[in-house]
Amino acid sequence: MASSSNWLSGVNVVLVMAYGSLVFVLLFIFVKRQIMRFAMKSRRGPHGSQSCYNYLYRMKALDAIRASEIPFHAEGRHPCSLMGKNFRSYLLDLRNTSTPFKGVRKALIDTLLDGYETARYGTGVFGQSEYLRYQEALSELATV
Known part of the structure; x- marks a missing residue:
């Protein structure tokens, strides 16, 4: 108990x-x-x-395609849109065949392709210097 x-x-x-x-x-x-x-x-x-605004330069680079005077959709090849896979395939066609632009250097197209790939899909740094290099190549292609 x-x-x-x-x-x-x-x-x-x-x-x-x-x-x-x-x-x-x-x-x-x-x-x-x-x-x-x-x-x-x-x-x-x-x-x-x-303090790093790399995404702004990426957006500027993709918008620069629309602002450029490149008539890549005029031939009826890629009438869907101005950006995306169509611009990339257009640049690859230019690099491989180079029929519409006979005087275009392959290095210029390679620089433009690298810049576009880095701006759109890259995970590395895409700052002001890369954007300016891309813009110069884009304007040089537009003048051709």
Whole structure:
């Protein structure tokens, strides 16, 4: 009878230890989460404002195709759109056959193709210098 009236029996001790460890784990998770949250706020990482605006030059490069005076859709080859796979296939046709433009250098078309591929699909840096090189090649092709 003394054992049944004992306030801290074996079952109660196990329950108190289980609840204590549960509270400890929950507090540990909460504190760790708060520390990481404040650390991410104070650090200037990928979520902070960065001074590099490469995406603007990528958009300018793709918009420059539309602004150029290259009549690549006039022959009926690619009438669908001015950008995308059609412009790339047009440049590849120019590089391989070079029928519409006899005087176009292969290096110029290769420079334009590399710039277009880097601006549209590349994951590397496409900054002001790459954009200017691409713009020069595009304007030189437009003059031809």
